[in-house]
Amino acid sequence: MEEIKIELTKNPKEKPQDESKLGFGRIFTDHMFLMNYDEGQGWHDPRIVPYGPIALDPSAMVFHYGQEVFEGMKAYRNVNGGINLFRPDKNMARLNVSNERLCIPQIDEKFAVEAVKKLVEVEKDWVPHSEGTSLYIRPFIFSTDAQLGVHPAKHLLFVIICCPVGAYYPEGLNPVKIYVEENYVRAVKGGMGFTKTGGNYAASLKxxxxxxxxxxxxxxxxxGVERKYIEEVGTMNVFFVIDDEVITPALQGSILGGITRMSTIELLKSWGYKVSERRLSIQEVEKAADEGRLKESFGTGTAAVISPIGELKCGDKVMTINNGEIGEISQKLYDNLTGIQWGKVEDKLGWVVPVC
Known part of the structure; x- marks a missing residue:
């Protein structure tokens, strides 16, 4: 692969002064990574350039047929002032899974990780310092062919942008309230539910x-078939603790294989918890709640890391979980995952990749 060319901005933005007000996804850094794909030439011209608008023809296929994929990952400032990534190889492997389903040419995963590292190194001063903050990284690929016609693209653009962020949910680590959807369907086995593509999120908006x-x-x-088995929360995979069993829906082609989900399962098993990846009906959860056997529930994802669930509403039934408080397992997972990411807890599993 070619060397990454770097063009630094001549007009750097002012960085946020109050990191307690970062929010999520509203402030963007000075630079972005770009790389083109053209049929017959492959991926080429990797470069870091000043952040700015991307010019596209109105007939660009992404606008009309939605051929695009993306990822979400973070860079963390560790306790010694250095910067870490968390399992970036898994993100790029998952990006290629999405690419395959959407007929997008495979990327070189190792090179993509190096591109992320290089961009974060350029933007190192944008990585916030405050507790609970990080630099969110959004790699994405989309079709740019200037023509109308439903077929796989021959021209695409790979982009990586970054933004300093605080907590994803306004509640922070306080338990969130979740609404069980009974009317609409997001994905079915055989569809795109296991990929990270915009169409899945468009389907969730209603x-x-x-x-x-x-x-x-x-x-x-x-x-989407029987309307009874739990799949995932809109931006997170989901776990339920029933009796002494930690249960999460199995990956059967309709939900995203989360990197935080994977890491959570590996940590729980290393601690000796009984973890099951299986089908779990909403009726089983309701019954466990009625019988006092539903101990806690939480979501996992890059944006929120661990998000405890304090209330679940299904139809007219409202279930309060663990008195609306964070559970013991949720807290332990959050402390350890964020501890590894920020360098406060020893990384015994080799998940952290230093940038600088």
């Missing part, structure tokens, strides 16, 4: 809007 009207933070999706 239910998310309804959840917000009812004062709920996120939507819990049920399977």
């Amino acid at each position: 239910a998310q809007d309804e959840a917000e009207k009812q004062k709920y933070t996120q939507v819990l999706w049920l399977d």
